[in-house]
Amino acid sequence: MYTFLIVVIVIFVKNVYTQGIIGNSCSLEPSNSPGVCKLLTQCKEIRDQVVFSHKLPQTCGFEGTQAIVCCPKTRQPGYISQTKCREYTSHTKEEQLCGHYIVKRVVGGVPTGRTDFPHMAALGYPIESSDKYRWLCGGSVISEQYILTAAHCLFSIIGGEPKVVLLGVTNLNDTYHRHEKTIAKTIPHPEYNFNSHYHDIGLVKLKRPIEMSSYVRPACLNTHFDIPVGKVIATGWGDTHSKGGRSEDLLQVTLGITEYELCNKSYQVTRKLRRGIINDMHICTGRGKEQKDTCQGDAGGPLQIYHNNDATSCMYDIVGVISFGIGCDGDPSVNTRVSHYIKWIEDTVWPQSTQ
The missing domain is CATH 2.40.10.120 (Thrombin, subunit H)
Structure with missing residues (x-):
């Protein structure tokens, strides 16, 4: 949770002057695949990327203090895997x-x-x-x-x-x-x-x-x-x-x-x-x-x-x-x-x- 908050604050500082519009089209780099601008809290794929991989998301702008990110329109290969x-690691045991x-x-x-x-x-x-x-x-x-x-x-x-x-x-x-x-x-x-x-x-x-x-x-x-x-x-x-x-x-x-x-x-x-x-x-x-x-x-x-x-x-x-x-x-x-x-x-x- 702390990692998530820190990353959001960093994004806010970097993009304080940009204005993004929710629902606008965007392109994800470097694949140039289609995306749509969504609040970070509404894009599970990018949210997981921030929390688990510590990767800064591609932003469209902000709504107040909430980051608006370029969210994939279609599921990206590899995300579900x-x-x-x-999820499956929860079935492991520490003593193994x-x-x-x-x-x-x-x-x-x-x-x-x-x-x-x-x-x-x-x-x-x-x-x-x-x-x-x-x-x-x-x-x-x-x-x-x-x-x-x-x-x-x-x-x-x-x-x-x-x-x-x-x-x-x-x-x-x-x-x-x-x-x-x-x-x-x-x-x-x-x-x-x-x-x-x-x-x-x-x-x-x-x-x-x-x-x-x-x-x-x-x-x-x-x-x-x-x-x-x-x-x-x-x-x-x-x-x-x-x-x-x-x-x-x-x-x-x-x-x-x-x-x-x-x-x-x-x-x-x-x-x-x-x-x-x-x-x-x-x-x-x-x-x-x-x-x-x-x-x-x-x-x-x-x-x-x-x-x-x-x-x-x-x-x-x-x-x-x-x-x-x-x-x-x-x-x-x-x-x-x-x-x-x-x-x-x-x-x-x-x-x-x-x-």
């Missing part, structure tokens, strides 16, 4: 270690702690003439009712469409805090084509909302192109080497981000990759002397970094969705860059949220 991130003390150590991976990655999900595909499932892909809980995954995971030649999502466990056979949630709907990105490696991102809507706890909780989404660190963490139940050998325990591995030019040279233009690697859409990881990588069965799972941009604690930012690669331990793996698809994700997961 950041708001929900702060948050998974943030992992030593650099799923090819080359090590097991995770029970509450290190509470957003991890496994997609289950039905086995014929059985009530059991094959856990063939990973995913990330991003809201009370949605799982983020790879679009190609929404249909398997082996098992068809996934029918359930497994949450709350690190071992696939564990029954402690185990939740199997029925899938209501699978939603591939509208531009995804099964014969292409582009737009390989999708969503799974659960039939009922999850019950949040230290074992099951959404992750945040990275809303900006830039990744503030040079390494990311991949997690999954995939093969532990290129010749097979799937892990029943959730594994984690720290991976370096491969330079775009090097990654692009590693992949020839093919029918599925006609334009090569596209930096805006892809993130490449996992090439180096340590030979750590993701592998078959990890697809759909997250690339993540620790969230440390604001007061939000014990949270991860999902920067990528594991997509495809050549083998498991040589050439870089390719992941779908989440920030490129933020608007589509927000419009699908939180369509009714407004400022």
Whole structure:
């Protein structure tokens, strides 16, 4: 509250001679996107920006001592994700270690702690003439009712469409805090084509909302192109080497981000990759002397970094969705860059949220 008042006073001093008219059109810099002049108290998006990010808003003028700001006419991509991130942190517990003390150590991976990655999900595909499932892909809980995954995971030649999502466990056979949630709907990105490696991102809507706890909780989404660190963490139940050998325990591995030019040279233009690697859409990881990588069965799972941009604690930012690669331990793996698809994700997961 004090931060908010101080910022408003500073804005007032800087703009004491300007006169703004509520309802006038304005343009938000630097995007030049359309806005409308509103009292700061009536523009939740800008108000949150001031309080949580300590950023001075763009002003139209004043009405008495109240600041009039340029408020976005339409919801800005990333705003809802950041708001929900702060909301979901309320489900964390102070005594948790948050998974943030992992030593650099799923090819080359090590097991995770029970509450290190509470957003991890496994997609289950039905086995014929059985009530059991094959856990063939990973995913990330991003809201009370949605799982983020790879679009190609929404249909398997082996098992068809996934029918359930497994949450709350690190071992696939564990029954402690185990939740199997029925899938209501699978939603591939509208531009995804099964014969292409582009737009390989999708969503799974659960039939009922999850019950949040230290074992099951959404992750945040990275809303900006830039990744503030040079390494990311991949997690999954995939093969532990290129010749097979799937892990029943959730594994984690720290991976370096491969330079775009090097990654692009590693992949020839093919029918599925006609334009090569596209930096805006892809993130490449996992090439180096340590030979750590993701592998078959990890697809759909997250690339993540620790969230440390604001007061939000014990949270991860999902920067990528594991997509495809050549083998498991040589050439870089390719992941779908989440920030490129933020608007589509927000419009699908939180369509009714407004400022």
